């Protein structure tokens with residue numbers, strides 16, 4: 001019975017070392033960074049569990065004894081989109097380490113825009129000592145799209161920092177201190193109050209291309225920051241990069257932070273790179289850290305083998 005780490009674009013080594021540390025008796029196999037597995041047919045037959053990030057579809061299809069597929073990300077769009085996906089349970093990452101990293105990123109970017117990070121950096125370059133008018137956090141409304149594991153924690157962190165926080169999700173939510181809106185019917189009211197829009201949505205057919213010019217036009221325009229701000233750390237497929245670039249260039253957005261893009265890595269020729277009011281990070285808002293997450297997965301495998309239920313199962317019909 002073997003575990004296979006099947007990743008493209010990531011090093012499998014740190015996962016393999018951590019898995020072996022935690023479960024020394026288990027056989028752990030790995031792909032190269034190109035996702036290719038160099039093992040033989042017996043190896044493929046031995047695989048019961050796969051830990052996957054952008055796995056190759058033909059590899060998954062060849063694992064005839066696969067029992068559980070573990071996504072190494074919280075988002076599973078890269079797996080659900082694969083042709084011929086094996087009909088086994090798909091478990092996604094839900095872990096305090098990942099959640100804390102995301103809330104840290106969201107707080108960092110919200111504070112950057114709220115505390116006028118770009119303006120202060122410009123003043124510093126110009127060697128000018130100038131006090132800018134600074135609204136209080138409580139005057140600013142942060143609207144979070146996606147009130148799941150990550151959105152809820154980020155909302156609570158921002159409430160603690162004093163922001164007015166509202167949220168939007170598919171189904172109704174009750175979170176203390178966070179007015180929440182849901183479904184298509186609730187979107188316009190939500191956007192109309194939002195000064196800083198944060199997306200922590202998964203990529204599904206419903207969220208694809210959602211953050212476009214018409215949506216950005218519905219954000220509150222007369223807020224204390226002088227215009228709306230966008231922060232997307234969910235998935236790039238939920239946004240229209242060109243519409244965001246246009247809105248940043250003509251002032252419909254006064255600033256943005258993007259961790260995710262329609263095409264990743266963001267092509268060197270993208271006009272987004274040269275926008276002065278945009279923070280670009282390379283999909284690192286909440287990285288999957290082997291040290292913390294491998295334990296989560298080993299614990300799940302152990303529980304599963306003792307007949308226990310798997311946690312954090314993905315509903316393929318819902319898409320997240």
Ligand code: NDP
Nearest residue numbers: 074075146147148149150169170171202206233234285286
């Ligand atoms: P969850 O599944 O816990 O939450 C998803 C949230 O999105 C839920 O509140 C859900 O609503 C809402 N949602 C889904 N579809 C819609 C829709 N059509 N309309 C309105 N709301 C919708 O996911 P997580 O919070 O764990 O993660 C969110 C995403 O963050 C991941 O899918 C991934 O794409 C991204 N991510 C990015 C990382 C990065 O480094 N940039 C790192 C980790 C994750 P409801 O609650 O009603 O079901």
Ligand code: OXD
Nearest residue numbers: 072073074075286287
């Ligand atoms: C994730 C990610 O989904 O890192 O966890 O994007």
